[in-house]
Amino acid sequence: MKSAGINRLRSFVTYTVLILLSFMCLFFFYILIINATRSHADLQKGFSALPGKYFLENLRNVANDGSFPMFRGIFNSLIVSGSTAALCTYFSALTAYGLYAYEFKFKKAVFTFIMAILVMPTQVTAMGFLRLITKMGMYDSLLPMIIPSIASPSVFYFMHSYLQSSLPLSLVEAARIDGSGEYRTFNRIVLPIMKPALALQAIFTFVGSWNNYFIPALVIQSKNKMTVPILIATLRGADYMNFDMGKIYMMITVAIVPIIVVYLFLSKYIIAGVALGGVKE
Secondary structure: OHHHHHHHHHHHHHHHHHHHHHHHHHHHHHHHHHHHOOOHHHHHHOOOOOOOOOHHHHHHHHHOOOOOOHHHHHHHHHHHHHHHHHHHHHHHHHHHHHHHHOOOOOHHHHHHHHHHHHOOOHHHHHHHHHHHHHHOOOOOOOHHHHHHHHOOHHHHHHHHHHHHHHOOHHHHHHHHHOOOOHHHHHHHHHHHHOHHHHHHHHHHHHHHHHOOOHHHHHHOOOHHHOOHHHHHHHHHOOOHHHOOHHHHHHHHHHHHHHHHHHHHHHHHHHHHHHHOOOOOO
């Protein structure tokens, strides 16, 4: 009886903490959506937990603003974030597989070098990066935000750690004995086993690229090539007489929709992929 009472108390405390944490996480999304339904005048009056009547009007104001290409910005962000997620996860997994499955000279030195790059801040190399892309003719284009994603030390490290715990080398050796080529082995055998890691890193990479402000602000000048964070900053910095908080909240609300969709689409693979095949040693 005493043990059952303790278990009930633990369950109560656990669920209470989880409910509070969930409320704290979702409350800000709720306020964002509520504010997107209110007018600028209503927002100036203060906080309200009840929705307003200006959702469609705010959406039309943002969509029809000729100086603010909202849909073009979302399209640009989708191109950059989608390409970044695909390139980053695939080539990071390929690099991790190469360092995990092959024995070669200076293998540890290469791994150490990649880890050293991991601790280097992006801001340190910003000026050199800007001069490089300018000389290559890629300034004011989306390519500088996509191509560097091929090399991601943090994603590589996660993939390498996942391979160490999930991919037995005997499976790779068996595929080689059966006559499978190296790229075919990687694409047909290794990648399906890594699906949970790929899905998780694809979500993180997509969200990180979608919210990235520093690099787009550094290399983009044309308004029709701006991504969502740059456009939101532009809207926030508008003239005070034309400043509309309702439009800003609406733009932020629209901007988080693709992130939610990507998460809902890929999150199922994180759980379902844990039971994916492979020979366990």
